[in-house]
Amino acid sequence: MEITQNTALVVVDVQKGFDDAAYWGPRNNPAADGNIASLITAWKDTGRPVVFVRHDSAGPDSPLRAGSAGNAFKDYVEAGRGSGAGPELLVTKSVNSAFYGTPDLHAWLREAGITRIVLAGIQTNMCVETTARMAGNLGYDVLFALDATHTFDLAGPDGLHLTADELSRATAVSLHGGGFARVVTTAALTAAART
Template sequence: MEITQNAALVVVDVQKGFEESEFWGPRNNPAADENIASLLAAWQDTGRPIVFVRHDSVTPGSPLRTGYEGNDFKDYVEERRGKGSGPELLVTKSVNSAFYGTPDLDYWLKAAGITQVVLTGIQTNMCVETTAHMGGNLGYDVLVALDATHTFDLTGPNGWHLTADELARASAVSLHGGGFARVVTTDALVGAARS
């Protein structure tokens, strides 16, 4: 795997509000935070650009609403902000895709000549997947570190229920099989970034 010297790590919605399990329900991948931290360290140690994305929910009662502690980044993410030698951007959004946030992510990436984007964060099948779909549509080489994401069980129409693991696998198949992104592991990304 080849990681460009200016590949951007896009850290999606790693916020304290996602730790409120009574709101979200069962989650998958307890190793996600450790893997996100590994990617942040690798990107900062090698001077690559990092985009921190924060979901500012406009839904009353959401654990991610502005002005509530759940809107804050998890401590291990907040502690890393501003510590790398590469460029850094904070994007805030109120919808699923980081490409519909402020400031304009697509503009920032293109202005910096960045063509490769690595996605990590929460939730796998929501904001990470939507951002990956749009990134692929916009022509970026998108890589998704599936083991550095997590999601929650979900019930849809007709009483259909999928576990967080099932949703993550469905996202991986949709993104990778559909040609929107390459689904990869944290270890592979860290190894490529540090080589």
């Protein structure tokens, strides 16, 4: 795998509020935080562009609501912000897709000549997947670091319930099989970024 110098890492919603197990329920992939941190370090060390996306929830009871402690980035993400020589952008949003945030992510990527992005963050099947689908529709070459994401169990209609692992597998199949993104590993990405 080749990672060009202008391949952007987009880190979606890695916020403290997602550590509220009582609110979100069971999660998967305990290695996600370590993998996300590894990607941030590799991108920062090599001067590549990094986009940090923060969800500012309008829900009054949401752990991610604007102004709350849970709205803040996790400590390892905050430590990575402002470091390294590459370009950096902070996008805030209140919906699923990072392309509907402020400032305009698509405009920033296009102005920088960026055509490939790597996606990581929380939740696998929600904001990270939605951003991947939209990026694919906009013509970006999308690499989806599945092991650098996690999600939570979810209930659907008529008693249907899927575990976080089932939802992650469904996301991987939908994105990769549907041509929206290539599902890859953190190890492959970091190795390629450092060569």
